Amino acid sequence: MAYSLKVMDHYLHPRCAGSLDEPLQHIGTALVGSPLTGAVIRIQIHVDEDTQMIKAARFKTYGCGYAIATSSLLCEWLTGLSLEDALQIDAQAINYELELPPVKYVCSKLAVKAIRNAIRDYRHKHPVKMAS
Amino acid sequence: MAEKPVYLDHNATTPVDPRVLEFMLPYFTEHFGNASSRSHPYGLEAAHAVEFAREQIASLIGAEAKEIIFTSGATESVNLAMKGVFETYASKGNHIILLETEHKAVMDTASTLEKKGAAVTILKPESNGMIQPDLLEAAIRPDTILIAAMYANNETGVIQPVQAISAIARKNGVLFFTDATQAVGKIPVQVEQDGIDLMAFSAHKMYGPKGVGALYVRRKQPRVKLTAQLDGGGHERGLRSGTLNVPGIVGFGKAAEICKQEMAADTKRLAKLRDKLEHAFLQMEEVQVNGDTNHRLPHVTNITFRYIEGDGLMLGFNQKVAVSSGSACSSALTEPSHVLIAMGLTADQAKSTLRFSLGRYTKEQEIDFAIKAISDTVMKLREISPLWEMYKEGMDLDQFNWPG
Numbered sequence: 001m002a003y004s005l006k007v008m009d010h011y012l013h014p015r016c017a018g019s020l021d022e023p024l025q026h027i028g029t030a031l032v033g034s035p036l037t038g039a040v041i042r043i044q045i046h047v048d049e050d051t052q053m054i055k056a057a058r059f060k061t062y063g064c065g066y067a068i069a070t071s072s073l074l075c076e077w078l079t080g081l082s083l084e085d086a087l088q089i090d091a092q093a094i095n096y097e098l099e100l101p102p103v104k105y106v107c108s109k110l111a112v113k114a115i116r117n118a119i120r121d122y123r124h125k126h127p128v129k130m131a132s
Numbered sequence: 133m134a135e136k137p138v139y140l141d142h143n144a145t146t147p148v149d150p151r152v153l154e155f156m157l158p159y160f161t162e163h164f165g166n167a168s169s170r171s172h173p174y175g176l177e178a179a180h181a182v183e184f185a186r187e188q189i190a191s192l193i194g195a196e197a198k199e200i201i202f203t204s205g206a207t208e209s210v211n212l213a214m215k216g217v218f219e220t221y222a223s224k225g226n227h228i229i230l231l232e233t234e235h236k237a238v239m240d241t242a243s244t245l246e247k248k249g250a251a252v253t254i255l256k257p258e259s260n261g262m263i264q265p266d267l268l269e270a271a272i273r274p275d276t277i278l279i280a281a282m283y284a285n286n287e288t289g290v291i292q293p294v295q296a297i298s299a300i301a302r303k304n305g306v307l308f309f310t311d312a313t314q315a316v317g318k319i320p321v322q323v324e325q326d327g328i329d330l331m332a333f334s335a336h337k338m339y340g341p342k343g344v345g346a347l348y349v350r351r352k353q354p355r356v357k358l359t360a361q362l363d364g365g366g367h368e369r370g371l372r373s374g375t376l377n378v379p380g381i382v383g384f385g386k387a388a389e390i391c392k393q394e395m396a397a398d399t400k401r402l403a404k405l406r407d408k409l410e411h412a413f414l415q416m417e418e419v420q421v422n423g424d425t426n427h428r429l430p431h432v433t434n435i436t437f438r439y440i441e442g443d444g445l446m447l448g449f450n451q452k453v454a455v456s457s458g459s460a461c462s463s464a465l466t467e468p469s470h471v472l473i474a475m476g477l478t479a480d481q482a483k484s485t486l487r488f489s490l491g492r493y494t495k496e497q498e499i500d501f502a503i504k505a506i507s508d509t510v511m512k513l514r515e516i517s518p519l520w521e522m523y524k525e526g527m528d529l530d531q532f533n534w535p536g
């Protein structure tokens with residue numbers, strides 16, 4: 001399978017890889033996938049409580065080059081987004097940006113699931129803090 | 133154009149030795165005759181060349197020239213041996229025994245035979261990839277006609293206890309067929325000492341050309357009979373019709389001769405390089421060698437790098453080093469290797485496994501280069517692997533309930 005230049009670039013130079021070193025309550029975390037299905041993605045977001053903006057996003061991914069590139073691109077996009085805007089990111093935008101082959105749409109789907117779960121996790125920790 | 137990657141995939145195929153090529157070339161042009169045209173010098177020349185190659189090949193495996201049947205490769209030889217025995221010995225029985233770690237050629241031939249009424253028993257190896265001879269003995273039934281057990285495995289290099297297997301076959305009056313594609317030319321394979329009745333092998337795995345192989349068919353004690361699988365001119369004692377691939381056969385013969393002469397020296401040199409490679413990787417944590425290291429081809433090692441995914445791993449160095457992975461990638465789904473699964477690896481372990489197979493032209497600098505390229509990739513991917521982090525935190529990932 002030929003990898004697009006963009007996939008290779010993210011794979012070779014992943015953006016935002018790693019873990020967030022913040023107190024737990026500011027962090028939304030999600031772990032999705034399984035080794036058996038070929039990919040596990042963990043996404044963490046650091047949310048500014050007042051603005052509801054994502055200050056930083058980090059990923060760790062077990063998977064093929066596509067899974068790594070997808071996570072990397074997503075975290076790049078997330079940085080500086082509001083939670084509401086982050087929820088709007090869909091798999092198709094990732095497919096388009098990275099020129100994913102259709103058999104790898106599973107990667108972008110998984111990454112989108114990860115960000116949605118991470119936001120849910122954050123909101124779960126801050127149930128009452130709504131718009132001020 | 134970037135430089136080509138270091139080639140450590142000799143179990144897939146080997147380059148043709150230049151001495152082999154030189155030997156072959158006149159048989160495309162000057163000596164182009166059909167080896168069956170015995171009425172004129174063109175044909176006779178070709179026939180003599182074929183018989184000379186037959187001698188060279190027979191000599192490598194301690195057989196008689198008449199016991200060598202030329203085919204298009206090991207796949208065809210496997211098909212001829214198994215289907216040929218099944219049809220010929222139908223009156224004696226229909227039960228075939230094989231190992232779970234056999235090559236696809238053997239596995240799929242067996243399932244075709246199963247559809248045609250064969251009873252097939254597939255034996256599980258130990259976790260070291262070797263078959264327990266007692267298990268084999270217990271599987272034999274009165275209607276067993278054939279045991280198919282490969283000599284050396286293409287993925288792990290594990291060498292089966294061939295002499296113990298053949299002794300059991302002999303004792304029970306069952307024919308013993310071995311797929312020795314990876315063994316012939318690399319380690320001493322001797323059909324008499326090893327008690328082999330039928331043996332498949334291929335030129336392109338031993339520095340000969342692609343598209344030519346052989347089936348050894350024992351002629352004495354016992355005399356093995358086969359039903360031909362191709363109808364036609366009755367070449368190769370009626371067992372394999374079709375005009376002989378003279379240049380290919382000539383090259384196969386020369387390749388066999390070189391292997392016989394240089395095997396001892398090649399083996400020694402390659403085992404050293406293989407060990408260097410293996411030891412370097414074993415310096416890292418959670419790296420495991422698959423297969424019995426005391427019964428293994430000298431130029432092969434099969435290594436699992438845990439907590440990183442196989443395709444991702446391969447992508448990190450495949451412009452630099454050419455190896456095979458523990459999975460068969462069919463575009464959408466990557467199937468884990470049935471060989472590694474049979475040895476008890478989980479699917480994801482099998483997928484993060486690499487097979488290294490060194491060859492006649494492998495140099496020490498290439499091994500050093502491969503060690504660096506692959507170690508760097510492994511470390512980099514573990515750095516961004518959530519599984520690695522979880523493992524380092526002491527979690528038992530085998531028990532972990534994955535969210536999916």
Ligand SMILES: Cc1ncc(COP(=O)(O)O)c(C=O)c1O
Nearest residue numbers: 205206207235237286311313334
């Ligand atoms: C063990 C084994 N058997 C059979 C084959 C098939 O050989 P050929 O390519 O000559 O048909 C191979 C090669 O991949 C092999 O490794």
